[in-house]
Amino acid sequence: MARSAQSPLARGYLIAYNAASVGAWGWILFRLIANMLANGGDYRSNYAAFGWELTLIQTTMVLDVVHVALGLVRSSVLTTAIQIMSRIIIVWIQCQLFNAPMVVESAAFTTMILAWSVTEVVRYSYYAANLLGANLSLLTWARYTFFFILYPVGAGSEATLIYKSLPAAHAVDPKLYWFFCSLIFLYLPLFPKMYMHMIRLRRKVLSPAKATVKAGSTPLKKKKKL
Template sequence: MNDAYCVNCRLNEQSTIIINKWDHHNYDVSILLHLPTNNSISYSRSTEQNPLKKISHSMAGFFSLLRRLYLSIYNWTVFFGWSQVLYHVLITLKESGHENVYNAAEKPLLFAQTAAVLEILHGLVGLVRSPVSATLPQIGSRLYLTWGILWSFPETRNHVLVTSLLISWSITEIIRYSFFGFKEAFGFAPSWLLWLRYSTFLLLYPTGISSEVGLIYIALPFIKASEKYCIRMPNKWNFSFDYFYAAIVVLGIYVPGSPHMYTYMLAQRKKALSKSKRE
């Protein structure tokens, strides 16, 4: 009886001591000790599951199912958005050239890339295990290109780098969101998809980053000439902001940031592929 402890002790009408206790399996164990009437002691045990524990397990299972359902819908929805981006890019590239690629893919691009903001929230509330410190820079830079450059400065949209950017982004995200979609919906992902998830970035990350840097650089004269998003002195906040110099700072961040992120992804690739071999 060393694995349990007494939490309640009472005497009933039949002169029987009833001891209620919890054992290490979280079961309610009732031990009935009958007072000796003829120099003998007898006892019996009855076991029933703790109702609070059952409710707790049921709630945990419900919320786990709800989480998987939500993340499945989210991942497959954004997967569809990026599939639309790639489809419109390839069709337009074939039919009318790279100058019209952005206009054809703009709506699904804005939808799919903006939806990625939820990934930061997922990390913050613990829905996923991805560290926010790794997710935030990636999503932040893409949102900046999508809204702060391409959407804000139409002069950049007909450049060939828009095509290389959208192809790199869309292929990467189609693979990534389908991978997580399989994981959440079915509990596993095919081995070939795992390999693509952790291998295609070897080519697509350099092409994507090069396109991002090139488009920011191309946008600089248009940013400076338009003075869009600039705040000039004097004003009631006694504060000034120049979007042109902010863009230069962003370009500067790419210099140390890109190699760091690439190294991080290489480490993730080695970890994920070695784990899949062991399994």
């Protein structure tokens, strides 16, 4: 997510927002690990332990969409909104509204939170570092490498939770059931599209040529043949 030209006030706000987001998602990751250790690795009580905290923190990510809409951040409003809203639907409807044991006590809930929290800690740390003018190569590598595993785990877990919630959705309203069925099928074209986009972005950011330029070297020009 590229940053547009900002005033000192906007830049300071974004630094604070990203730092707070690192802390918030770091807290969720800590709560996940601590609760698993306290319960001998049992994942079924994770939602009961910190589900409400997760819901609030995930909901604040609506600000990511607002930042793009206001021009504070250069990105696609539609793409950002789709990614954020799919998560908000899960935490508010699948988890808070339905609150079915087959959803909140499933292994997919735990793998989803693990993928989300690690992803966001790395992502927001990367953004904050960029705003501060810090070029941390290890953080950049993590930002554009961890997604190879975290993105499929996160998206797969989300789709699994939506699937598990279908009986509860049907009990509320058959239209809601079909809405979530269509949402599951949307993952099929959207996942590979976003995944390949991240792969292309990784090649662009971590390309050897770019690394050489950053190091202050100038590529040698090929001599013209006589």
